[in-house]
Amino acid sequence: MKADRLVATLLYLQARGRTTVGELAAELEVSHRTARRDLEALAAAGVPVYSRRGRGGGWSLVGGARTELTGLTAGEIRALFLVAGPPAAETPELRLALRKLVRALPSTLRSGAEAAARAVVVDGTDWSRSAAPAGPHLDPLRRAVLDGERVRLGYAGRDRPAGVRLVDPLGLVSKAGAWYLVAGTPRGLRAFRLSRVRSVEATSDPVRRPDGFDLAAAWRSLAARVEDRMLAATAGVRARRDALPVLRGVLGERLRVVRELADGWVEIEVAGPSADVLAAQLAGFGARVEVLWPAETRNRLSRLAGELAALYWTGPEPPYRGADRRELVG
Incomplete structure (x- = not known):
């Protein structure tokens, strides 16, 4: 690519101090005409390059001008700005470093670098929760x-x-x-x-x-x-196949399909930090899931069902007995 050759030309001038069109063409393995055009393109882009005719002449950087670039190609520059662009929003030093790098680039590469810095935004949060602020520390x-x-x-x-x-x-x-x-x-x-x-x-x-x-x-x-603590408890569950997409959305990789069952049901295993947490996560699926084991998770779901029935029951005879409205008839 021409942009890559321009960077290589600039670095070659920096290392040699002065070069001829022939030397540059041999170094970059291009024609004399291409090498001359690249040198003229650098000069047109504002890089302080000039030529001198005659014996001892050639192309040089005015006043020994130097660039801090160290062999970066156009593709490498774009990749650097793509990766560094999002973190720079939070890091003043990185923003300053990128601005300095942009100023050091020839104008032919500058617009690509600036576009790459604006091309990506990294949002590491999911839709179900807000990002925790880093705070002042x-x-x-x-x-x-x-x-x-x-x-x-x-x-x-x-x-x-x-x-x-x-x-x-x-x-x-x-x-x-x-x-x-x-x-x-x-x-x-x-x-x-x-x-x-x-x-x-x-x-x-x-x-x-x-x-x-x-x-x-x-x-x-x-x-x-x-992650080990997050997977401390496991439960076997019978679930409706049409509930699997939502179950995967809640449990992610903590869900494993064991086998297909009859009439649109599947057997799965799910994991979580505790039996209580698993029961709470599965309770919202109602009759579309049935916990098969362990008994601890089944008992917790039974208690949750009693609490919810006592809180929301609107029928004539609530499914509880005695003074404790949260005790199921069993």
């Missing part, structure tokens, strides 16, 4: 990670009051619109959700980074622990 934690500085982290756990923990910030992860800090603690690696961070205080002490630490591998390990 993303920037100080990013600095702590980059500077390798230990911090005192004010943090409120899911079921615990806020407390202060001394942690070694090792990396930041964005998952489905929520930010997490991966940090070393006295109990090993932990992931801290930024929406639960209450304060960040730098200590000036260096981070203790595990030998060979790899953020991606560490996050996979931490995520696997969470």
Whole structure:
């Protein structure tokens, strides 16, 4: 592509200082006519390139002008801006770096880079929930990670009051619109959700980074622990085939079809963090699903049915007995 050759020409001029049309044509494996046209295109695009006739002449960058490009092709530039464009919305330093890179590009490549930066938006949330805001602590934690500085982290756990923990910030992860800090603690690696961070205080002490630490591998390990907890309970279910699309929408990969049954039914297995959670997720499907096992989930559904009947029953004789309106006749 011509844009790729223009970048290669510019870098060749930067490395050599001066070149002839013949030398450039041999380097890029193009004709003399093409090499001359590329040099003229650079000059027309505003790159300070000039030619001098006679012995010792050739094409040079005016005043030794230089570009900070390091061999990027037009395709590589577009790919860089496609990937970096969405995170730049949240990162002032990245926005500034991209602007500097755009200014360093020849005008023939600049419009493509700017278009690529605007071409993609990453929305990591699903329709059923809002993204958890990162809060005001993303920037100080990013600095702590980059500077390798230990911090005192004010943090409120899911079921615990806020407390202060001394942690070694090792990396930041964005998952489905929520930010997490991966940090070393006295109990090993932990992931801290930024929406639960209450304060960040730098200590000036260096981070203790595990030998060979790899953020991606560490996050996979931490995520696997969470997924194990999310799959702690399993239930066997008989479900109407026409309910499967909605069941998959609710349960995702936690649903597995076991076998086909007669009359439009299928047997499936579903997983979740607990029997109570599974019962609550399946209750809304009414008679289109029947839990076969375990008894704990069946009993929880029975109690839910009694509570709902007592709350919403409009018939003459409610299906409960005694003073407790939530006790089913059984």
